[in-house]
Amino acid sequence: xxxxxxxxxxxxxxxxxxxxxxxxxxxxxxxxxxxxxxxxxxxxxxxxxxxxxxxxxxxxxxxxxxxxxxxxxxxxxxxxxxxxxxxxxxxxxxxxxxxxxxxxxxxxxxxxxxxxxxxxxxxxxxxxxxxxxxxxxxxxxxxxxxxxxxxxxxxxxxxxxxxxxxxxxxxxxxxxxxxxxxxxxxxxxxxxxxxxxxxxxxxxxxxxxxxxxxxxxxxxxxxxxxxxxxxxxxxxxxxxxxxxxxxxxxxxxxxxxxxxxxxxxxxxxxxxxxxxxxxxxxxxxxxxxxxxxxxxxxxxxxxxxxxxxxxxxxxxxxxxxxxxxxxxxxxxxxxxxxxxxxxxxxxxxxxxxxxxxxxxxxxxxxxxxxxxxxxxxxxxxxxxxxxxxxxxxxxxxxxxxxxxxxxxxxxxxxxxxxxxxxxxxxxxxxxxxxxxxxxxxxxxxxxxxxxxxxxxxxxxxxxxxxxxxxxxxxxxxxxxxxxxxxxxxx
Numbered sequence: 001x002x003x004x005x006x007x008x009x010x011x012x013x014x015x016x017x018x019x020x021x022x023x024x025x026x027x028x029x030x031x032x033x034x035x036x037x038x039x040x041x042x043x044x045x046x047x048x049x050x051x052x053x054x055x056x057x058x059x060x061x062x063x064x065x066x067x068x069x070x071x072x073x074x075x076x077x078x079x080x081x082x083x084x085x086x087x088x089x090x091x092x093x094x095x096x097x098x099x100x101x102x103x104x105x106x107x108x109x110x111x112x113x114x115x116x117x118x119x120x121x122x123x124x125x126x127x128x129x130x131x132x133x134x135x136x137x138x139x140x141x142x143x144x145x146x147x148x149x150x151x152x153x154x155x156x157x158x159x160x161x162x163x164x165x166x167x168x169x170x171x172x173x174x175x176x177x178x179x180x181x182x183x184x185x186x187x188x189x190x191x192x193x194x195x196x197x198x199x200x201x202x203x204x205x206x207x208x209x210x211x212x213x214x215x216x217x218x219x220x221x222x223x224x225x226x227x228x229x230x231x232x233x234x235x236x237x238x239x240x241x242x243x244x245x246x247x248x249x250x251x252x253x254x255x256x257x258x259x260x261x262x263x264x265x266x267x268x269x270x271x272x273x274x275x276x277x278x279x280x281x282x283x284x285x286x287x288x289x290x291x292x293x294x295x296x297x298x299x300x301x302x303x304x305x306x307x308x309x310x311x312x313x314x315x316x317x318x319x320x321x322x323x324x325x326x327x328x329x330x331x332x333x334x335x336x337x338x339x340x341x342x343x344x345x346x347x348x349x350x351x352x353x354x355x356x357x358x359x360x361x362x363x364x365x366x367x368x369x370x371x372x373x374x375x376x377x378x379x380x381x382x383x384x385x386x387x388x389x390x391x392x393x394x395x396x397x398x399x400x401x402x403x404x405x406x407x408x409x410x411x412x413x414x415x416x417x418x419x420x421x422x423x424x425x426x427x428x429x430x431x432x433x434x435x436x437x438x439x440x441x442x443x444x445x446x447x448x449x450x451x452x453x454x455x456x457x458x459x460x461x462x463x464x465x466x467x468x469x470x471x472x473x474x475x476x477x478x479x480x481x482x483x484x485x486x487x488x489x490x
Contacts, residue, residue, distance in 0.1 A: 021149045021192035024090035024142065034095065037190055041099040045186050048101025061107045065115075066296040078118045080111045087113060089142050092191045097138075100186045106131035112297045113138055116273055121294035123274045123287050130299060133183045136243045136273045140167045140217060143241060143271070144193055150216055160212070163234050167217040167241035168266070170259065172249040174199035174221055174372065175379070180245065181219045193217065200224045201372040208233055222250065222258035229265065236265045244290070247276040248283050256286075263290055278418060310408075310424055310434045312455055316465040322439045323352075326411055327359055329437055334361070334389075337406035338382065340426050341391045344412035352411060353391045363389035394419065402426070410438035417450035445469050 020027065065074065081087055083104055084097050097103075105113070108126040116122050116139035126132065144166055171177040181197035188195055198207045198220040204227070211218070211234065218225070218234075228234040242263065244250065250259060272291045276283050279298075287294065317325055326341075341356075341363075343349045349365040356363045364378045364387045381387045383402055390402075394414065405427040414420050420438070427434025440451070448470030455462045 022092045022145065022190065023148075023192075024092060024145045026090075026092050026095075030091055030095075037095065038099055041096070041186075041189055044189070045100070048099065061300055063107050063111050064296075064298045065111060066298070068120075068293040068295060071293075074115075075118065078114045078120075081105060081114055082110060087117065087138075089113075089117065089138060090145065092145065093138060093141055093187065096187050096189045096191070099189070102134065106135075108132065108297065108299045109135045109138075111299070112273075112295075115295050115297070116271070117142055119143075119271060121272045121274075121291040122297060123276070123291065123294050124297045124299070125276055125279050126297075126299040132245065132275050133180050134187060136169065136245070136275065137180075137184045137187050137217075139271075139273070140169075140241050140243070141188055141191065141193060143167075144216055145191060147240075149192060150214070161235075162232050163208075163211045163215055164238040165211075165215050165218045165234065165236065166238060167243075168225075168236065168239050168262075169217065169219045169243040169245060170222055170225070170250065170262070171219060171245045172221065172253050172255065174201055175375070176246065177219050177221050178376075184217070184219070188217075195219065198224045198228060204228075222255040222262060225262060226258045229262065236262070237267065239266045240270050242266055242270050242272045242290075244272070244274045244286075247274050247286060248278045248280065251282050251286070259286075260289075277422065310427060310436055310458075312424065312458065312460045313435070313437045314440050314451065314455065314463055314466055315437070316440050316463060316469060319441050319443070322411060322441070323355065325439060326409065326437075327356075329409070330356075330359075330361065333407065333435070333437075336388060338385075338402065338404055339389045339407040339409060340402075340405055340423075341389060341409040341411050342414070342423050343391060343393060346393060348412065349391050349393055356389060356391070361389050362387045363391055365391040367393040394423075406434055408434065408436045410436070413438055413440055413444040413447070415447070417447055417454060420447070420451065421454065440466060440469075442469070445472070 022030075063080070065080075067074070077088070084094070084102055087094075087105075089097075108124055108130045112122050112124045112135050116136070124132070124135065147166075150164075150166055169180060171180055177197055177199045181195060184195050193216040194214045195217040196207075196211050196215040196219070198211070198218060200221060200223050204224075207224070208228070211228075220228075225234065229236065244259070250256075272294075274287055274291060274294075315325060330339075341352065343352055346367040346369050349367045353363050353365040364381065366375050366378050370378070378387070378390070379402070382390045391411075408424050408427050410420070410423060414423060424434075424436040424438075427436065438451075440448075448466060452462050452467055452470045
């Protein structure tokens, strides 16, 4: 592909000056600038990504591609690729992939990207941690570079026209939106495209000013974007590309009305990519409403399955014995690596954090009552290794991408098998190995059978007392709320 060369410039508002438009293959001095580009990339993003990925495991992961009605085989040029060099994505994106250390695509990247670059709608069903951000950002950036630079969308001050964005990625939580935004900056490095982020819990005006400096790709949560559109500050009339990330999670969180409202304002000739970890009827229905003649890429099985790279341990315990057992487990197994501990309530998270700190472990909590700044700081501390134990409610369970988490502890079990799979999937990402420990009490008995099946299917040991509880069908009614952890427990 060619893509407009030269011409349009943009200023990212952070004093990096004007960056020339690159198009798909860069300017004439592209090769001459590579060394300088790499030095700038390293300065901004650090060393090339490598987190002990076990590429050999990719070959064992089954991938199914369902073709749209009336299509007998994958068209020419849309065949899966086994290395990024095989993607026809131009020199600029190819340079950024190389700088970022991406050489071998994950199964979902290798199968869905060629179809998306071909211009087709795609539904991808894949577990989190499978390389989704790149799989949808790469086609967006490629298509926008191909289309040419955006026109300035008006001045500032009162009476200015709304900001016209060209591509939209919707995500369920602010954490996931921020993470997509951060990750995407690597892929969009020095290509002349601006990526912005909008989510609730942060000042509206600040985010709006950022968009007004120019925004080609917006990553947003449905609530905040709905607000921006409602106030006539953003328009989707020029948006040609839509991504719905973690569609199942957005439905779970009750965002369907906002999603439908937002999608109804995007032009019908758009290209749509939809991502989901599960494929319930509601998600299927939404895919049929929002996408046209779509290809469906399923990585792994459609049945709920836990990641086989994770060693899963389960202990059946009394509620008031959990803390003692958890600390005993930490003493034996904690070797200074990153651990996420899940609890059910905000109060329980704060209480457990205090107790674990008193034992001398570097821990902090993240939950819905924390301010955005506190959550950002805690996550950054966890990523940077200043704290090694993150205690979280489910607000952090989906979409959190922290490299090198070795262990997940379910201090409180989730209410269903899907959430269990998502939680333990925080470790063992991108082919690495991990360990999970779950404390199962009588009130969790309702999900006993599902848990036994998950353990068996992943070749894990099933404790006898768990099996007995599952067979008895769950006296205790399951799913009850963890009562905040008082009552002399710790």
